[in-house]
Amino acid sequence: MTRTDYDDFLYRIRELHDLHQIDGWLQWDQQVTMPAGGSGDRAAQMATLSGLIHERLTDPRLGELLDRLADAPGLDDAQAANVRETRRDRDRAVRVPPALVQAFARAKALAFDVWQAARPADDFRSFAPHLEELVRMAREMAAHIGYAHEPYDALLDEFEPGMSAAAVQAVFQPLGTELRGILDGLEGAPEPRTDFLTRTYDPARQQTFCRALIADLGYDLERGRLDESAHPFTIGNGDDVRITVRYNPRFLPSALFAAIHEAGHALYEQGLDPAHRRTPMGNAVSLGVHESQSRLWENMIGRSPEFWAHYFPRLQALFPDELADVSAAEFVRAVNVVRPSLVRVEADEVTYALHILVRFDIERALVNGAVGPDGLPELWRERMRHYLGIAPADDRDGVLQDIHWAIGSFGYFPTYALGNLYAAQLREAMLREIPDLVAQVGRGLFQKPLEWLRERVHRPGRLHPAPELIRRATGAPPDASHFIRYIRTKYGALYNQAL
Amino acid sequence: MTRTDYDDFLYRIRELHDLHQIDGWLQWDQQVTMPAGGSGDRAAQMATLSGLIHERLTDPRLGELLDRLADAPGLDDAQAANVRETRRDRDRAVRVPPALVQAFARAKALAFDVWQAARPADDFRSFAPHLEELVRMAREMAAHIGYAHEPYDALLDEFEPGMSAAAVQAVFQPLGTELRGILDGLEGAPEPRTDFLTRTYDPARQQTFCRALIADLGYDLERGRLDESAHPFTIGNGDDVRITVRYNPRFLPSALFAAIHEAGHALYEQGLDPAHRRTPMGNAVSLGVHESQSRLWENMIGRSPEFWAHYFPRLQALFPDELADVSAAEFVRAVNVVRPSLVRVEADEVTYALHILVRFDIERALVNGAVGPDGLPELWRERMRHYLGIAPADDRDGVLQDIHWAIGSFGYFPTYALGNLYAAQLREAMLREIPDLVAQVGRGLFQKPLEWLRERVHRPGRLHPAPELIRRATGAPPDASHFIRYIRTKYGALYNQAL
Numbered sequence: 002m003t004r005t006d007y008d009d010f011l012y013r014i015r016e017l018h019d020l021h022q023i024d025g026w027l028q029w030d031q032q033v034t035m036p037a038g039g040s041g042d043r044a045a046q047m048a049t050l051s052g053l054i055h056e057r058l059t060d061p062r063l064g065e066l067l068d069r070l071a072d073a074p075g076l077d078d079a080q081a082a083n084v085r086e087t088r089r090d091r092d093r094a095v096r097v098p099p100a101l102v103q104a105f106a107r108a109k110a111l112a113f114d115v116w117q118a119a120r121p122a123d124d125f126r127s128f129a130p131h132l133e134e135l136v137r138m139a140r141e142m143a144a145h146i147g148y149a150h151e152p153y154d155a156l157l158d159e160f161e162p163g164m165s166a167a168a169v170q171a172v173f174q175p176l177g178t179e180l181r182g183i184l185d186g187l188e189g190a191p192e193p194r195t196d197f198l199t200r201t202y203d204p205a206r207q208q209t210f211c212r213a214l215i216a217d218l219g220y221d222l223e224r225g226r227l228d229e230s231a232h233p234f235t236i237g238n239g240d241d242v243r244i245t246v247r248y249n250p251r252f253l254p255s256a257l258f259a260a261i262h263e264a265g266h267a268l269y270e271q272g273l274d275p276a277h278r279r280t281p282m283g284n285a286v287s288l289g290v291h292e293s294q295s296r297l298w299e300n301m302i303g304r305s306p307e308f309w310a311h312y313f314p315r316l317q318a319l320f321p322d323e324l325a326d327v328s329a330a331e332f333v334r335a336v337n338v339v340r341p342s343l344v345r346v347e348a349d350e351v352t353y354a355l356h357i358l359v360r361f362d363i364e365r366a367l368v369n370g371a372v373g374p375d376g377l378p379e380l381w382r383e384r385m386r387h388y389l390g391i392a393p394a395d396d397r398d399g400v401l402q403d404i405h406w407a408i409g410s411f412g413y414f415p416t417y418a419l420g421n422l423y424a425a426q427l428r429e430a431m432l433r434e435i436p437d438l439v440a441q442v443g444r445g446l447f448q449k450p451l452e453w454l455r456e457r458v459h460r461p462g463r464l465h466p467a468p469e470l471i472r473r474a475t476g477a478p479p480d481a482s483h484f485i486r487y488i489r490t491k492y493g494a495l496y497n498q499a500l
Numbered sequence: 501m502t503r504t505d506y507d508d509f510l511y512r513i514r515e516l517h518d519l520h521q522i523d524g525w526l527q528w529d530q531q532v533t534m535p536a537g538g539s540g541d542r543a544a545q546m547a548t549l550s551g552l553i554h555e556r557l558t559d560p561r562l563g564e565l566l567d568r569l570a571d572a573p574g575l576d577d578a579q580a581a582n583v584r585e586t587r588r589d590r591d592r593a594v595r596v597p598p599a600l601v602q603a604f605a606r607a608k609a610l611a612f613d614v615w616q617a618a619r620p621a622d623d624f625r626s627f628a629p630h631l632e633e634l635v636r637m638a639r640e641m642a643a644h645i646g647y648a649h650e651p652y653d654a655l656l657d658e659f660e661p662g663m664s665a666a667a668v669q670a671v672f673q674p675l676g677t678e679l680r681g682i683l684d685g686l687e688g689a690p691e692p693r694t695d696f697l698t699r700t701y702d703p704a705r706q707q708t709f710c711r712a713l714i715a716d717l718g719y720d721l722e723r724g725r726l727d728e729s730a731h732p733f734t735i736g737n738g739d740d741v742r743i744t745v746r747y748n749p750r751f752l753p754s755a756l757f758a759a760i761h762e763a764g765h766a767l768y769e770q771g772l773d774p775a776h777r778r779t780p781m782g783n784a785v786s787l788g789v790h791e792s793q794s795r796l797w798e799n800m801i802g803r804s805p806e807f808w809a810h811y812f813p814r815l816q817a818l819f820p821d822e823l824a825d826v827s828a829a830e831f832v833r834a835v836n837v838v839r840p841s842l843v844r845v846e847a848d849e850v851t852y853a854l855h856i857l858v859r860f861d862i863e864r865a866l867v868n869g870a871v872g873p874d875g876l877p878e879l880w881r882e883r884m885r886h887y888l889g890i891a892p893a894d895d896r897d898g899v900l901q902d903i904h905w906a907i908g909s910f911g912y913f914p915t916y917a918l919g920n921l922y923a924a925q926l927r928e929a930m931l932r933e934i935p936d937l938v939a940q941v942g943r944g945l946f947q948k949p950l951e952w953l954r955e956r957v958h959r960p961g962r963l964h965p966a967p968e969l970i971r972r973a974t975g976a977p978p979d980a981s982h983f984i985r986y987i988r989t990k991y992g993a994l995y996n997q998a999l
Contacts, residue, residue, distance in 0.1 A: 019548035022541065023522060030525060034533065038723030039740030042521065045778065049518035053552065224537030241538030279544065 006073065007080060010066045013057065014087055015279040018238075020054050025236045029243055032230045055102070058094045067091065078464060079282045086281035086463050089162065096145045105138045109409040116407035125396040128407070129374040135409050136367050136374070143368065153368045156412030160288045161419060163466030166365055169415045172422060176481040177358045177388060183351060183488055183500050184341065184390070190496040193334035197253075200323045204248035204256075210319055211246060211260035214312070218298060219451040220244075220264045221271055233259040235266035235295075239278050242270040253323075254336050258299050265298030266291055268451065272459030287467040288413070290458065292420025293427060300350050300421075301428050301487070302450070306333045307443035337495055341389040343398040350421075351488055355388040357418035360403070364411050423471050425484035427458065430475040505572065506579060509565045512556065513586055514778040517737075519553050524735045528742055531729045554601070557593045566590065578781045581963050585780035588661065595644045604637045608908040615906030624895040627906070628873040634908045635866050635873070642867065652867045655911030659787045660918060662965030665864055668914045671921060675980040676857045676887060682850060682987055682999050683840065683889070689995040692833035696752075699822045703747035703755075709818055710745060710759035713811065717797060718950040719743075719763045720770055732758040734765035734794075738777050741769040752822075753835050757798050764797030765790055767950060771958030786966040787912070789957065791919025792926060799849050799920075800927050800986070801949070805832045806942035836994055840888040842897040849920075850987055854887040856917035859902070863910050922970050924983035926957065929974040 024047065031043055057063070070076065070084045112131035119128040143155035153166040212227055225237070230245040237243050244263035249255040269285055277283035285291050302308055306329075313329035324332075339349050345356040362384055366372040372380060381400040382392040393399040405413050432438055435449050442450070457474035464470075471479045493500040523546065530542055556562070569575065569583045611630035618627040642654035652665040711726055724736070729744040736742050743762035748754040768784055776782035784790050801807055805828075812828035823831075838848045844855040861883055865871040871879060880899040881891040892898040904912050931937055934948050941949070956973035963969075970978045992999040 015544070016548050016551075019545045023526065023545050023549065026526065026529060026545075027522065030529065034725065036721070036723055036725055036740055036742075038720070042737075042739055042777070045514070046518045046522050046525075049515050050522065052515075221537070222535070224535055226533065226535055238541075240541055241535055243535075278541070 006066055006069050007076070010063075010070060010084070010087075011280070013060075013063055013066070014083060014281065017054065017057055017087075018279040018284075020050060020057070022238060024050050024054070025238075029236045032232075032234070033228045033245060055094060055099070058091050063087075063091060064095070079277060079462075082462070082464050083277075083280045083282050090281075093146055093159065096147065097142050098145065101138065101141060101145070105135075105142065105409060108134050108138060109407075112409070113404075113407050116401065116404070120397055120401045123395045123397040123401070125378055125401055128401065129377075132377075132406060133374045135406065136411070139368060139409065139411050140370065151365075151369050153365045153412060156368060157415060158412075160413050160416050161467060162287055163468050164287075164289070164415070164419070168468075169361065169419070172479065172481050173358055173361060173415075173418065176354055176418070176422070176484070179481070179485045180351060180355055180488070181388065181390075183485075183492065184339070184355075186498055186500045187339055187351075187492065187496055190498050193338055193495075194331060195335045195338055197324060197327050197331075198335055199251055200253075201250055202253045202320060202323060204250055206319050207248045207250075207253070207256050210316060211256055213315075214257075215244070215260055215264040215267075217445055218261070218264050218268065218447050220267050224271055225267055227260070233263050235263045235270065237267075238270050238284060239273060239275065240271075242267045258303060258336070261303040262295045262299035265295035268298070268454070269294040269459055272451075272455045273462055274460045277462055282462040282464065284463060286461075286463045286465070286470055288416035289419035289423060290467050290470060292417055293423035294420075294454065294458065296420050297424035297428060297454075301424055302442055302447075304333070304337050304350070305439075305442065305491075306330070307439050309333050310443050311445040334495055337492070339492060339496070341391050343385075343391065343393045344402065351492060352389060354418045354421055354484075357414050358388050359384040360405075360414040361418075363400075364406070364414065368411050419467075419479070422479060422481055422484045423467070425487040426471060426475045426477070426479060427454070428487065429483045430457075505565055505568050506575070509562075509569060509583070509586075510779070512559075512562055512565070513582060513780065516553065516556055516586075517778040517783075519549060519556070521737060523549050523553070524737075528735045531731075531733070532727045532744060554593060554598070557590050562586075562590060563594070577963060578776060578961075581961070582776075582779045582781050585962050589780075592645055592658065595646065596641050597644065600637065600640060600644070604634075604641065604908060607633050607637060608906075611908070612903075612906050615900065615903070619896055619900045622894045622896040622900070624877055624900055627900065628876075631876075631905060632873045634905065635910070638867060638908065638910050639869065650864075650868050652864045652911060655867060656914065657911075659912050659915050660966060661786055662967050663786075663788070663914070663918070667967075668860065668918070671978065671980050672857055672860060672914070672917065675853055675917070675921070675983070678980070678984045679850060679854055679987070680887065680889075682984075682991065683838070683854075685997055685999045686838055686850075686991065686995055689997050692837055692994075693830060694834045694837055696823060696826050696830075697834055698750055699752075700749055701752045701819060701822060703749055705818050706747045706749075706752070706755050709815060710755055712814075713756075714743070714759055714763040714766075716944055717760070717763050717767065717946050719766050723770055724766055726759070732762050734762045734769065736766075737769050737783060738772060738774065739770075741766045752819075757802060757835070760802040761794045761798035764794035767797070767953070768793040768958055771950075771954045772961055773959045776961055781961040781963065783962060785960075785962045785964070785969055787915035788918035788922060789966050789969060791916055792922035793919075793953065793957065795919050796923035796927060796953075800923055801941055801946075803832070803836050803849070804938075804941060804990075805829070806938050808832050809942050810944040833994055836991070838991060838995075840890050842884075842890065842892045843901065850991060851888060853917045853920055853983075856913050857887050858883040859904075859913040860917075862899075863905070863913065867910050918966075918978070921978060921980055921983045922966070924986040925970060925974045925976070925978060926953070927986065928982045929956075 027043065027047055027050070035043060067084060067088045071088070076084065108131070112128070112135055115131050116128050119125065139156060140152050143152035146155040148154035149165065151166055157164055157166060157169070215227065216222060224240045224242060226243045228243065228245045229247055231247065233244070233246045235242065235244045244260070244267050246256045246259040246263060269291060273283050273285070309329050309332055313332050317324045337349065339351045341352050342348055345353070348356050359381070363377065363380055377400045378396050385392040431450055431453050435441070435453060438450060441447070458470065461470060465473065468479050489500040526542065526546055526549070534542060566583060566587050570587070575583065607630070611627070611634055614627050614630050618624065638655060639651050642651035645654040647653035648664065650665055656663055656665060656668065714726065715721060723739045723741060725742045727742065727744045728746055730746065732743070732745045734741065734743045743759070743766050745755045745758040745762060768790060772782050772784070808828050808831055812831050816823045836848065838850045840851050841847055844852065847855050858880070862876065862879055876899045877895050884891040930949055930952050934940070934952060937949060940946070957969065960969060964972065967978050988999040
């Protein structure tokens with residue numbers, strides 16, 4: 002390697018990073034501040050940006066640089082990771098013919114429109130041919146990208162590099178069995194009261210609470226913002242990482258836990274190593290790891306009894322009338338209610354992963370060609386009954402439920418459940434190494450867990466693929482046992498049942 | 501011309517337009533919503549974007565296309581204008597060596613930093629060498645760009661295409677003489693009361709009023725937003741055009757007239773022909789014409805007695821205590837006070853143009869090499885005394901006053917005064933063709949003037965250079981007589997003096 006090659010490479014990946022960030026800001030603006038009239042021009046601006054990103058990524062001169070840098074001596078680990086990760090992104094971009102990329106983009110836009118109308122109308126029939134077309138194209142893309150065992154691997158790899166369908170299956174298999182057993186164990190336990198969650202909670206005071214809370218967690222509002230949007234999200238990297246929530250005046254947990262969830266994502270982005278800004282090493286390693294950060298903060302810390310031992314009096318002070326007749330223990334039980342339901346995004350910690358298993362089974366079968374769209378509504382009901390013991394009467398809350406397939410995202414779902422598993426595994430390691438963790442959280446102090454996550458998860462960036470990152474952080478490769486243990490212990494105590 | 505050539509050209513200019521718009525949104529975000537921490541990464545993102553715009557504009561294939569399209573038969577007027585305007589932008593970009601562009605960018609950044617410290621410290625000496633360097637580079641750029649008569653022409657042409665220093669001089673010369681005569685005529689006239697302008701005005705109610713007002717003018721809030729920023733500005737094009745103001749609780753006119761001013765800019769951008777979106781024909785023709793729109797609405801309509809005949813009772817209803825002892829006539833006189841002052845941005849309609857004359861004389865002499873930076877403080881005082889009869893004791897409110905030279909903008913100032921002249925000329929034509937214009941404004945109805953401006957000024961886009969646009973809209977080439985007449989009539993009546 003000559004000094005010049007890596008510098009030239011660095012110039013190119015920084016430019017690519019900037020373009021991705023700009024794309025993020027256009028999305029943020031679109032969802033938070035853009036006036037309605039702007040949508041047409043915004044679509045054009047984002048298409049132009051995508052075209053530029055694709056052009057830069059597939060530039061043959063970048064390919065030549067990557068070839069020369071691949072075996073170059075003298076690269077340090079971080080530099081080698083930047084080369085490896087850029088090669089990975091580039092290979093995916095180069096392998097899929099531009100005509101297919103464009104056709105897929107058009108088909109996705111069309112399918113999304115049809116889905117938006119089909120869902121409220123409970124009309125799977127109109128959506129089915131579009132889904133079929135998207136699956137066909139996704140299979141074609143998988144064939145171009147290449148895979149070791151099955152087409153699904155090539156798609157999963159986009160979101161969770163280093164994972165395969167078989168590896169996911171090996172983790173999900175015991176997860177499903179165990180969670181169903183736990184659900185059985187909770188059957189017949191007395192239902193906690195939840196009546197007070199749906200009283201009227203002033204949005205402005207909700208916002209005050211959320212803002213103070215995420216600042217306590219370590220989210221730096223000088224390097225971020227808290228705004229409102231239809232669906233909560235986090236966008237940005239490094240020194241500008243913004244989160245959004247939505248304040249539902251008639252359901253207190255919505256904004257509260259969305260704020261902690263998004264702050265978890267944001268802490269990851271704010272915690273990446275400043276020395277690696279504008280390169281792959283300064284970016285999150287995978288969606289699964291990203292989700293592990295949001296879920297660890299939201300569920301494992303933010304829904305714990307110790308957390309509310311500290312925060313419930315503060316919440317009560319803000320809403321004295323609304324929470325007058327509620328104890329901290331009641332509040333904790335209410336925000337941890339386990340109840341099999343039809344809708345994934347409303348699911349609790351125990352049943353959430355089972356929803357993902359339903360989707361993983363189905364999309365894997367779809368992409369690998371084992372099932373066609375026609376059989377989906379029935380397959381959906383069968384898998385729901387299998388994992389959750391209930392099934393939707395219609396397709397609105399069944400196979401039409403999620404946006405993901407309608408926008409051509411196959412292979413995304415597993416990252417949600419992997420996030421839970423990674424989170425529980427990280428939590429266990431953290432408990433070993435921070436003996437007073439529970440006490441710290443109980444006093445509203447989060448520096449120790451945050452610093453632990455910074456060191457083990459955030460600052461490494463993309464040095465290792467996700468499974469290796471987890472192994473190094475926790476001492477063991479990812480598996481479901483930690484999550485199962487966590488669920489058993491937590492819900493056994495909350496429901497006073499032996500699980 | 502083949503069909504393909506124009507289509508290929510269209511693809512390229514649309515991409516360029518998108519990149520410019522994206523740059524605008526990054527600026528908007530930076531000034532309205534970006535957290536403090538984001539500035540470093542944002543600078544990188546904007547530099548990347550500038551680089552891309554420069555690359556696309558100077559792409560030799562665009563040059564070849566422009567060559568082929570230059571004499572191509574079959575182009576309609578709008579297509580020919582797109583080719584001509586793109587050629588113009590490209591020629592400017594191609595002629596200046598990239599090394600000079602980069603050196604200028606660095607010198608500007610440095611000079612701006614020094615100016616920011618030098619102004620409050622009244623320390624022209626530290627800024628002088630930076631100004632000297634910027635002037636030297638600006639002269640060098642002018643030499644690369646080329647000009648007919650003097651280096652200043654090449655710089656002016658960036659902001660007001662079709663104008664030359666001599667043409668500006670021909671218009672400004674009588675303007676200076678006449679305005680000084682008018683100032684003399686106002687001397688000794690009784691001062692109107694202005695005490696009530698500096699009472700305390702609740703910012704939230706100011707905002708309510710501004711929002712309703714700009715909607716009345718025809719500004720479409722579904723295709724725009726009203727926000728706050730340190731300095732008011734307008735950004736955007738077509739279906740997303742945003743304005744900002746700043747609510748000063750202790751000076752009512754600030755936000756009121758900034759809102760009307762920015763709405764004037766925004767009405768222009770919203771009124772461009774939708775058929776020409778994403779091409780030069782769908783963009784404003786010059787800064788002078790842009791300023792004519794803001795000033796026509798702000799000063800000629802928004803500070804007129806008929807305007808406040810309608811709006812003062814509404815303003816009074818919002819601020820009943822603050823404006824209890826004020827009449828509509830007193831309010832109009834207060835917001836039209838003429839008083840020579842040292843600071844341009846606080847100047848009234850009569851003296852504002854004189855401030856511009858000061859700057860035009862000086863920057864023209866600087867750029868053409870007739871004076872060096874060392875002589876500037878004294879030249880500033882001499883020109884101020886000449887035009888306004890007063891001079892600053894220090895350089896803070898003298899030669900260090902404006903940001904423009906510190907960011908390397910030479911040739912920008914004349915567009916402010918040209919905007920006033922164009923505005924008055926348009927107003928006169930409008931009064932001829934809309935006989936009930938004054939009555940309409942007096943009822944808060946602005947459709948007729950807006951439609952007139954849409955047709956004569958907005959929808960033509962860049963079909964003709966600014967002077968020709970004004971000639972076609974008003975029947976005469978631009979000159980100062982209309983503005984002088986307007987000032988004489990308006991201020992003669994307000995001050996009850998024969999002017």
